[in-house]
Structures are given as C-alpha cells and as structure tokens.
Amino acid sequence: RQVPQEIAILLESMQPLRLRGYQPWETFCDSVGALMNNTLLPKDGKGVLVALRPVPGIRIEQALTLCRPPRAGDIVTLGENRLVLFLSFCRIPDLDTALKHIFPLPVADIFSNRMVWYEDAQIAAEIVQMRAMQPEKWSKPLKMTADVAPVASQRHDDNARRRVPTLITLLSEPEGEPR
Ligand code: C2E
Numbered sequence: 001r002q003v004p005q006e007i008a009i010l011l012e013s014m015q016p017l018r019l020r021g022y023q024p025w026e027t028f029c030d031s032v033g034a035l036m037n038n039t040l041l042p043k044d045g046k047g048v049l050v051a052l053r054p055v056p057g058i059r060i061e062q063a064l065t066l067c068r069p070p071r072a073g074d075i076v077t078l079g080e081n082r083l084v085l086f087l088s089f090c091r092i093p094d095l096d097t098a099l100k101h102i103f104p105l106p107v108a109d110i111f112s113n114r115m116v117w118y119e120d121a122q123i124a125a126e127i128v129q130m131r132a133m134q135p136e137k138w139s140k141p142l143k144m145t146a147d148v149a150p151v152a153s154q155r156h157d158d159n160a161r162r163r164v165p166t167l168i169t170l171l172s173e174p175e176g177e178p179r
C-alpha cells in the first residue's frame with residue numbers, strides 16, 4: 001500500500017537520522033543543516049555538535065579510526081585538522097557519556113581541544129561557516145576506516161566499556177565420534 005503523503009514527508013525529513021559514522025564534509029553539512037531546519041524536531045534539543053582537535057602526533061585521519069558511533073544519527077566528518085561530530089538528541093550534560101560510548105580510549109588522550117555547540121542557532125551558524133570552507137581543506141579518511149565495522153559485542157557501564165564474551169568453537173568434532 002502507498003504511504004500517505006504526510007507520512008512520506010515525515011519519513012523523508014528524518015532521513016539524516018538514519019546515517020551513522022563518517023560522512024563526507026558536504027553530506028555532513030547538508031544532514032545537520034536539514035535537521036536544524038526540521039520544525040518537527042524539538043527546538044534546541046536536536047543534538048550536540050562537537051569539534052575535536054587531536055593531540056600533537058595524532059592525525060585526524062588516525063583519530064577517526066578510533067571514532068565508532070554505535071547510535072544511528074551520530075555522524076562525523078573531517079576538515080581543517082578537526083574531527084567534527086554531530087550527536088543526535090544527545091543532551092549537553094550527557095556529552096561525556098556519549099563520547100565514552102563512541103571512543104574506545106579516554107577522549108582526553110586523543111584530543112587536546114574541543115568546541116561545542118548545542119542550540120539550533122549556534123549549530124546552524126557553525127554549519128554556515130563549515131559550508132564556506134574550501135574543499136582543499138576537507139580531509140579523507142584512511143582506507144581502513146571504511147572497512148571497520150561498529151563494535152557489536154560490547155556493553156557500557158558508567159566507568160568503562162566492556163566486551164561481552166561470545167561463545168566460539170575452536171574445533172568442531174567429527175560427526176558421530178564419541179566424546
Ligand atoms: P541505535 O539508537 O542506532 O543504537 C545502536 C546501539 O548503540 C544500541 O544497541 C546500543 O548498543 C548503543 N547505544 C545507542 N544509544 C545508547 C545510549 O544512549 N546508551 C547506551 N548505553 N548505549 C547506546 P541496542 O541497545 O541493541 O538498541 C538497538 C536499537 O533499539 C537502537 O538503535 C534504538 O533504535 C532502539 N533502542 C534501544 N533502546 C532504546 C532506548 O532506550 N531509547 C530509544 N529511543 N531507542 C532505543
């Protein structure tokens with residue numbers, strides 16, 4: 001059956017929330033810009049934009065390999081030696097919690113500087129600045145980043161992320177052989 005037009009418009013306007021992980025600079029700006037213009041989403045409650053500058057000795061492309069957002073709607077891009085993240089529906093007091101879920105190492109060990117925007121007008125203004133940046137300053141991820149799957153078997157608690165043990169069989173016994 002055909003989806004009613006109002007529902008189709010609603011679904012279309014939520015499209016950016018289905019993206020996750022690295023996005024090219026333009027896609028990132030378009031997606032966050034579209035969310036900011038979406039009047040169906042709560043005012044000043046759409047999420048947090050964070051720009052992180054790596055500690056000396058770490059390139060942003062390397063920092064990106066450590067950035068594994070588990071939640072759909074959390075997107076990241078690279079440019080001007082900054083890693084820029086948009087965390088959908090994250091509230092500002094929860095920023096550190098969300099970053100702990102996204103990076104396997106303490107964020108302070110990877111990044112020395114952070115800038116944060118969380119109101120619609122601030123985020124929209126920063127997106128305007130980002131759109132104005134020359135394409136030469138955009139950075140591309142390392143090839144290996146694209147191949148990294150999100151960490152599936154993990155569990156979070158307040159202090160650390162832990163792997164959830166999964167059962168594996170090292171050697172399968174030949175059929176019919178007594179144990
Ligand atoms: P999703 O939002 O794309 O999140 C994918 C996975 O990221 C989750 O798998 C979970 O492992 C992790 N994750 C995302 N957000 C958080 C968070 O705020 N805290 C913690 N500790 N982990 C988080 P999971 O749990 O299997 O959930 C699968 C999907 O089910 C989620 O996809 C989401 O669509 C939905 N979901 C599960 N629990 C909730 C919830 O409490 N609220 C909402 N709105 N959706 C939920």
Ligand code: C2E
Nearest residue numbers: 069070071074087088089090091094095097098101102156
């Ligand atoms: P919230 O989205 O209101 O989620 C509140 C709590 O519901 C989370 O506490 C978690 O216990 C549970 N929850 C929400 N979504 C999921 C899910 O998909 N799977 C599972 N298993 N549990 C879920 P928590 O983890 O302490 O997070 C507190 C707040 O931190 C969240 O509030 C959200 O604002 C932010 N946050 C945490 N992780 C992420 C993330 O990966 N991405 C974003 N965008 N925000 C996150």
